[in-house]
Amino acid sequence: MEEAVRISAGSLSLEGLLGRRPGGKGVVVTHPHPLYGGDMHNNVVQALVDAYARAGFTTLRFNFRGTGGSEGRFENGEGEMDDVRHAATLLAASGSSAIHLAGYSFGTWVNARALNRMPEIRDVVMVSPPVDFMDFSFLGLEPRIGLVVTGERDEIAGASHLAELVPRWNPEAAFRVIPGADHFYHGRTDALQAVLEEHLAAKDTPEPGGSV
Numbered sequence: 465m466e467e468a469v470r471i472s473a474g475s476l477s478l479e480g481l482l483g484r485r486p487g488g489k490g491v492v493v494t495h496p497h498p499l500y501g502g503d504m505h506n507n508v509v510q511a512l513v514d515a516y517a518r519a520g521f522t523t524l525r526f527n528f529r530g531t532g533g534s535e536g537r538f539e540n541g542e543g544e545m546d547d548v549r550h551a552a553t554l555l556a557a558s559g560s561s562a563i564h565l566a567g568y569s570f571g572t573w574v575n576a577r578a579l580n581r582m583p584e585i586r587d588v589v590m591v592s593p594p595v596d597f598m599d600f601s602f603l604g605l606e607p608r609i610g611l612v613v614t615g616e617r618d619e620i621a622g623a624s625h626l627a628e629l630v631p632r633w634n635p636e637a638a639f640r641v642i643p644g645a646d647h648f649y650h651g652r653t654d655a656l657q658a659v660l661e662e663h664l665a666a667k668d669t670p671e672p673g674g675s676v
């Protein structure tokens with residue numbers, strides 16, 4: 465079960481949903497573009513929250529400023545970076561010590577821009593980063609990017625374009641293309657969850673001679 469929470473983001477208050485799980489693993493999940501109807505109740509956001517919850521993560525999804533019941537107005541990614549950082553702060557205050565970051569579409573762009581000021585983030589999942597719609601040229605080598613997923617029929621996050629970019633972001637990152645899926649993953653969220661659960665299971669497996 466998720467509980468309604470308010471996130472303090474400077475002078476603004478954002479609405480969120482927090483799903484508590486025992487243990488120290490937590491994830492902030494960000495939503496698609498608010499000017500095109502994106503919010504924290506999106507089907508892909510829900511799929512991400514469900515997959516992380518099954519893997520034992522405390523989950524926090526929220527509405528960016530100006531969306532739904534969150535105060536403020538859309539700021540084209542600038543203020544939204546602050547929203548992500550404040551969400552991670554609330555997650556840490558709730559008891560999560562190993563914080564992951566997952567985003568869908570516009571959410572991946574905001575997350576990527578915020579990362580250089582979020583050293584606490586352990587792993588980043590990017591679902592359909594809109595590289596054919598938004599500028600990702602700022603993003604260089606980022607070893608915390610662990611998984612990038614797109615759909616075979618996604619024209620906003622083209623698989624061929626991402627196949628060129630992902631190795632520049634992190635040569636060790638997993639890159640998965642879901643057959644038959646478009647940008648909205650209608651009828652394919654189960655396949656998306658399976659890819660994510662495989663990634664999380666691998667992250668939870670200690671390396672030889674190491675520890676999680």
